[in-house]
Amino acid sequence: MIKLGYARVSTQEQNLDLQLDALKKEGCKQVFTDKVSGVKATKPNFEKLMEYARPGDTIVIWKLDRLGRSTIKLIELIEELKNKGVNLKSLSESIDTSTATGNLFFQFMCVLAEHERNIIRERTKAGLESARARGRSGGRPEGLSERYRKIAPEVKEIYEKNNRSTDEIREMFKIKSQPTLYKILKYAGVDIKGFLKKRV
Template sequence: MSKVGYARVSTLDQSLEVQLQKLRDHGCDKIFSDIASGSDTRRQGLKDLIAYLRTEDMLVVTRVDRIARSVLDLQQLVRDLKASGITLSAIEQPVSTDSASGKAFLDMLAVFAEFELNIRRERQMEGIAAAKVAGKYKGRKPLSDKIKDEVQTLYKNRYTISAIARKLSISRNTVYKLLR
C-alpha cells in the first residue's frame, strides 16, 4: 500500500507549502497539487492523481475541502475510489473511508464545507447588491460597436468561436452572446 497525497489552494497568492510538508510528514510517497478553485472538477493535478492511484493505495489530504467542495463531488469521488480499492484519509480530521463511521464523518464534514461555501457566496452577492445600490458597482463597460461588427465579420468568414475570442481578446461566451 502506497500513500499518495493531494494538496490544493485556490489562488496564486496562497502557498501550497504547508500542505505539502504535512503530506510529506505523513509519509506520502507521491504528491499531486493544484492551484484552482475546489469547485473546479477539471483540475489537472486531480486528473493526474486519479490516473496514478492503484488498488490498495491510500489517498491522503490535509482536509476534505482540499479535494472536493460539494457533498455530491465528494461522495462520487469516494464511490469511485472505493470501487478501485482505494481509501481516502484526511490528516487534520479523523476521517478515513475504510470504515462506516469514517465515511459517515466524512460526509458530515463535506456538508459543512459546502454550507460554508454557500454562506460565503451569499455574502458576496449581498455585498454586490449593496454596492449596486450605492452606485459603486457598475459592471464592465459595454463593448464597442466596432468589436460587435468584427465578431460578425469574422464569423461570416468562417472563423471558429475560439479563434474569434482569441483574436479580439474577449471570452467565448461573449462571442456567443454577440452572435445571437
C-alpha cells in the same frame, strides 16, 4: 499499498507549504498538487493522481475541501475511489475510509448528499412553478446560443423603437433567421403576440 498525497490552493498566490508539510509528515510517497479553484470541474494533477492510484493505496489530503466545494461531488468522488479499491484519508477531519469509523462517516455523507439533491430539486421545481404562474416557461429558449442571449437586450431596444423592419434588425445583429429573432425577443421579454404581427 502506498500513501499518495494531494494538495490544492485556489490561486497562484496561495502557498502549499502547510499542506505539503502535513502530507510529508504523514509519510506520503508522492504528492500531487494543483493551483486551481475548488469549483473548477477540472483539476489536472488530481486527475493524474486518480489514474496513478492502485487498489489498496490511500489518497491523503489535508482537508476535505481540498477536493471541492460540493458535498454531492465529494460523495461521488469517494464512491469512485471505493470502486477502485482506493482509500481516502483527511488529516484535519481525522477521516480514513479504510476504517469502520471512516465508512460510517461515508454513509452519513451519502445521507447529506441525498438531502442536498432533494433541496436542489425542490428549489428548481418551486422556481419553475413560480415562473409558470407569471406566464413564463422555465429555462432558456431551445437552441438560443450564448451570443444571442448576450445581444438580446440590444435587439429588444431596437425592436421596441419601431423604426426598423425585422429584416433590418436581423442584418444589424447578424441573426440567421426570423424564428431565431423570435426566440431572442422572447428571451428578452418582448410580447410575442405583438411580434407575430409582422412589420414591414
